[in-house]
Amino acid sequence: MNPLYFGFGILLLALTGTAEYRGWSFTPVNENKVAPKSIRDNPGAYRSSYGGYSRYIGGK
Amino acid sequence: MATVATPKALACPNCGGPIEIRGYAHTLSVVCPGCLTVLDATNPQLAILQMFQGQQRILPGIPLGSRGTFEATVWEVIGFQIREVTTEDARYGWSEYLLFNPYKGFRYLSEYNGHWNYIRVLSALPEKTMDRGNKLARYQGKTFAHFDHAPARTTYVLGEFPWQVVVGETAEVDDYVAPPLMLSSETMAGEITWSLGEYYTGQQIWRAFKLPGYPSPAMGVFANQPSPMAAKVRSLWTTWLWLTILLAAMFFYFTASAARQEVFRDSYTMTPGTASAAPFVTKDFTLTGRTSNLEIDTSTNINNDWVYFNFALINQDTGQARDFGREVSRYQDEGSSRDRVVLPRVPPGKYYLRIEPEKTAGSAFLYYEIVIRRDVPRLGWFLLAFFVLFIPPVFASLRAFAFENARWRDSDHPRVTSGGSD
Numbered sequence: 001m002n003p004l005y006f007g008f009g010i011l012l013l014a015l016t017g018t019a020e021y022r023g024w025s026f027t028p029v030n031e032n033k034v035a036p037k038s039i040r041d042n043p044g045a046y047r048s049s050y051g052g053y054s055r056y057i058g059g060k
Numbered sequence: 061m062a063t064v065a066t067p068k069a070l071a072c073p074n075c076g077g078p079i080e081i082r083g084y085a086h087t088l089s090v091v092c093p094g095c096l097t098v099l100d101a102t103n104p105q106l107a108i109l110q111m112f113q114g115q116q117r118i119l120p121g122i123p124l125g126s127r128g129t130f131e132a133t134v135w136e137v138i139g140f141q142i143r144e145v146t147t148e149d150a151r152y153g154w155s156e157y158l159l160f161n162p163y164k165g166f167r168y169l170s171e172y173n174g175h176w177n178y179i180r181v182l183s184a185l186p187e188k189t190m191d192r193g194n195k196l197a198r199y200q201g202k203t204f205a206h207f208d209h210a211p212a213r214t215t216y217v218l219g220e221f222p223w224q225v226v227v228g229e230t231a232e233v234d235d236y237v238a239p240p241l242m243l244s245s246e247t248m249a250g251e252i253t254w255s256l257g258e259y260y261t262g263q264q265i266w267r268a269f270k271l272p273g274y275p276s277p278a279m280g281v282f283a284n285q286p287s288p289m290a291a292k293v294r295s296l297w298t299t300w301l302w303l304t305i306l307l308a309a310m311f312f313y314f315t316a317s318a319a320r321q322e323v324f325r326d327s328y329t330m331t332p333g334t335a336s337a338a339p340f341v342t343k344d345f346t347l348t349g350r351t352s353n354l355e356i357d358t359s360t361n362i363n364n365d366w367v368y369f370n371f372a373l374i375n376q377d378t379g380q381a382r383d384f385g386r387e388v389s390r391y392q393d394e395g396s397s398r399d400r401v402v403l404p405r406v407p408p409g410k411y412y413l414r415i416e417p418e419k420t421a422g423s424a425f426l427y428y429e430i431v432i433r434r435d436v437p438r439l440g441w442f443l444l445a446f447f448v449l450f451i452p453p454v455f456a457s458l459r460a461f462a463f464e465n466a467r468w469r470d471s472d473h474p475r476v477t478s479g480g481s482d
Contacts, residue, residue, distance in 0.1 A: 001302070002295040005452050009303035013310060016445040020314050020438065023353030025404030034379045043339040043414050046372065046381075 072097060073106050082125070082138045083160050083220050090220035091139075093124070098217060098225060110226055118142065121171065121275070122157055124219045128269035130178055135159035135167055137269075139219035145210040145233075158221060166222060169265065170257065174278035175285060176265045177242060177257035186236075186243055186254055194473075197236040197243050199256065204236030204243045207283045208472045212246070235283060239467075242284035259284045281466040289460035296453040303449050307442060315437040323347060324413075324432035332419040332426070339416035344376060347408045347434055354406040356413075357431040358399045360388050367426055370416035375409050382406075402436060 018024075039046045070079045077094030081087050087101040089109060096117070098110035120140040122128075127136045139158030144151060154172035161167075168179035186199035195206035212233045217225050231248040240259035245252055259282065260268075262275025278285075324345040330336045347354070360367060366389035373382040382403060389395045419426060468475045 002292065002299045002452075005296055005299050006303070008452070009299065009306075009449055012445050012448055013303065013307055016307070016441045017310055017314070019441045020310075022351055023405050023435070024441070025353070025402065025438075026440070026444070034381065039374065039381075039414060040341050040412070043341050043416075046339070046414060 081220055082136055086222045087220040088223055089225045091217050118216055122269055126269050130268055133161055133164050135161050139221045141214055142216040143212045144215050145212055173280060174262050174276045175282035176260040178260050179255050179257040182254040182256055199243055202238050204238040207235040207237045209234045237284045239284045240286045287460055287463045289456055289463055293456045293460045296456050300449055300453045307445055311442045318437040319435035321434040323434050327429040330417050330426040332423050333421040342413040344410050344412050346410050349408060351405055351407045352435040354403045355433040355436040356401050360397045360428040362390050362397050364391050365424055368418040372414040373411055375411055377409055
């Protein structure tokens with residue numbers, strides 16, 4: 001056993017366990033912002049961060 | 061501890077200089093330190109065997125008469141010689157020191173580029189053999205790999221020797237290595253002598269002889285120099301194995317204990333270009349427990365078609381929105397009519413989803429189902445940890461490999477050969 005590498009490995013495993021337990025991700029797919037309260041009454045008024053530019057425009 | 065006796069003093073018949081004989085009856089030839097004449101020590105008049113005019117004087121790194129301790133025995137340096145090998149490409153030489161103890165006999169020290177070997181002559185014969193085309197020698201259960209073969213010529217002598225030493229004498233030398241040991245066979249006039257050397261550092265030699273100053277630093281990698289990485293590589297891979305087992309156990313634990321709790325399920329339809337294509341919000345759903353991930357699983361009926369969803373996961377209490385867009389496309393065998401995405405770090409609370417489907421106007425009717433699951437197991441972090449764990453042992457293995465390549469580079473069997481150019 002290599003104590004230095006073992007220590008490093010245990011730290012890495014602890015980090016991995018924490019990341020998995022807390023649901024962390026290294027590829028975030030979302031942005032956070034505060035949505036207006038009226039969104040439930042008028043869903044069309046909400047402008048999504050992804051709306052308008054990341055939609056699919058092609059096809060075969 | 062065995063001790064060393066005081067030397068016998070004589071005079072050189074050539075220059076009259078004093079000569080000390082430390083090996084007594086064992087000494088067959090002695091070199092005058094004043095004129096470097098080789099004398100026959102078995103002759104009471106010290107008959108001249110070989111004379112030199114104007115030969116360059118070389119001072120041994122360990123002076124003759126120095127006493128050092130090896131294997132709990134005091135040894136005295138009584139002889140020194142330089143031997144050389146000449147090849148087509150280069151000429152290189154090394155020093156050999158003859159050590160004497162009246163009760164234990166003779167030992168040798170060799171030095172090349174700061175690398176040392178403590179050598180004893182063997183009385184038992186090693187077994188020479190071949191394995192898959194490789195020349196090997198076996199001795200006392202150890203297997204030694206053939207390193208090189210070369211004619212070694214004596215070019216300089218000083219002190220006394222238990223044989224009739226002659227400058228210019230040549231022996232065919234074969235070296236076999238099993239670090240830190242080296243077996244050597246010397247063939248001269250049909251007689252083969254085997255010896256076993258053990259690698260020493262310059263610091264160890266200096267400590268053994270209590271010499272002042274510091275030894276010359278070792279240059280390059282010597283034939284039987286122990287790899288500083290070999291033990292480290294073994295220990296790193298052993299540790300890697302345990303850590304990987306631990307990582308696998310963690311993965312299975314998290315996979316088995318993940319809640320995978322279904323918190324929402326609903327299905328919808330959409331006809332492009334109609335009111336059903338307008339954005340809408342879902343019913344509320346409640347996330348409980350700790351902060352965890354959330355999987356949005358979207359199944360559709362598309363075939364040779366595409367659909368794009370603008371999603372927003374909105375916390376009803378705080379108004380915090382998490383926007384994400386997902387494209388679902390399937391054309392013949394490519395793509396999929398289903399999409400899954402995992403949102404990280406979603407705290408507990410009451411949520412709803414805003415959905416804005418987009419599809420080409422006039423395209424086919426869309427049916428889709430949204431399933432939301434809480435706390436789903438993910439492989440990503442474990443895969444990343446698995447690859448990061450690889451880095452130290454792989455790096456150490458590469459260094460060990462480079463060390464072995466350097467060891468064998470100057471042998472008759474280099475492991476990596478450089479390509480020549482015409």
